[in-house]
Amino acid sequence: MPQIIEVSFKGNRRGYYLADGQDIRANQAVVVEAERGEDLGRVTATGAIAARKCAGCVTSCAPAPPERRVLRPARREDLERAQQLRSDEPRVRRLTREKVLRHGLKMKVSEAEWQFDRNKLTIYFTAERRVDFRELVRDLARTFRTRIELKQIGVRDEAALLGGVGRCGRELCCSTWLRELQPVSLQLAKDQRLSLNPAQISGVCGRLMSCLVFEHELYVEARKKFPREGKTLATARGKERVVSVDIFRELVVLKDEEGVRRTVTLADLKQEVAQHGGSEAWRPPPASDGSRAGDGKGGTR
Structure with a gap:
């Protein structure tokens, strides 16, 4: 019976695939079916754990069983090819930024990602308003001779994609192990008696730090x-x-x-x-629900 495999790609992007009769292990590089062609990622969960995560996922994957499959464990030549693609992405970012300026678009190019078979190039960007980038897409398609996908992301997603170091001196949670970004409100900081100075409770993305959620329940229970x-x-x-x-x-x-x-x-x-x-x-105060005040500008990392 095929087992479900969770595979992560660049910038914490992930997908779920079926592995039929293959010996797949966690942290192993694999080649998987893509929308049009093949892609290469790293296994982050297998078996029952991956199946439960896929069934409960509501933001990054469909709850239905995956239709795409793991094609094979990555061979040496696959890894070398993937490394060549990663090495080419800085050039892609530079050229894309030049074209954005040439087209006069108000958008910030954050990252570029080649699909493993070069059949698709994804450009991640942030923008304060909606951008008409149809002419830019045609220009990029002529330059790179592949299918272009421009994907607008938020500042929290940008931090997860690019990575970095937080105030704690460690790598950002969102770019390493934190898969789902939860809403973070100022009430969480108030409940934990933290300084409300934005410089002290905001992450590199300028939003409230995701770690404000981690110990909130403990504070609320103790406060009772x-x-x-x-x-x-x-x-x-x-x-x-x-x-x-x-x-x-x-x-x-x-x-x-x-x-x-x-x-x-x-x-x-x-x-x-x-x-x-x-x-x-003696009547302790009621517990505070920090999530009720979410403003959509929550945390980072």
Whole structure:
């Protein structure tokens, strides 16, 4: 029975293929069927894992079983040919940018990608508005003598395509292992008590960093144990208002009616409130749903 294989290409582009009776392993280079011809990519998942990912994929692949097949494991000559194509892509980008300027189009050429058999050349670009590039396509087709596809992408996709290094000093998540870019909202940073300075929470693409999503649920769950900031509680010292909380050290800063502040542990505060305010006085804030405020300008990497 043919197994489903996930194959990744340049810029995190991926597809799902059937491998019939072939010994295919993860991280192996393979030649696969393309829309018109052949393409070369690297296996990123096989068997049950690839099948589940294909069935659950809603953005980069169709949920139906794949129709295209793995033709063969890449041979030495295939890899050499692929390397030659990669080496030619900087020249393609340069010529394409020159033609964009010549045609007076307001678009930024991000990357170029040859299909393995040179039957198609894909040009990735970003633009603030819709661009009429029909004349440019005809010009490029005459120059490179192949089928041209111009593909407009967003700034987050551009960062994933080009790669780079984030504020953490590591390679961008979106260009290495993060396959699906989720919406990221400013509420995620607020829930985690992060600085709202755009320079500190934005990635190289200028959008909010994708990693704001990674630990958000942990912060929300931990925050449920604490009283809401601004809430007034009955404690051993009378009426005190919650100024701030520290979920890592489980500390709460309180301020009484005379403006005197003190820091108390969460456990001690619970005990004081239970003794002087009753169990009903302790009501942690509701969990915040950071995804509700998504603005479509979320993260990167």
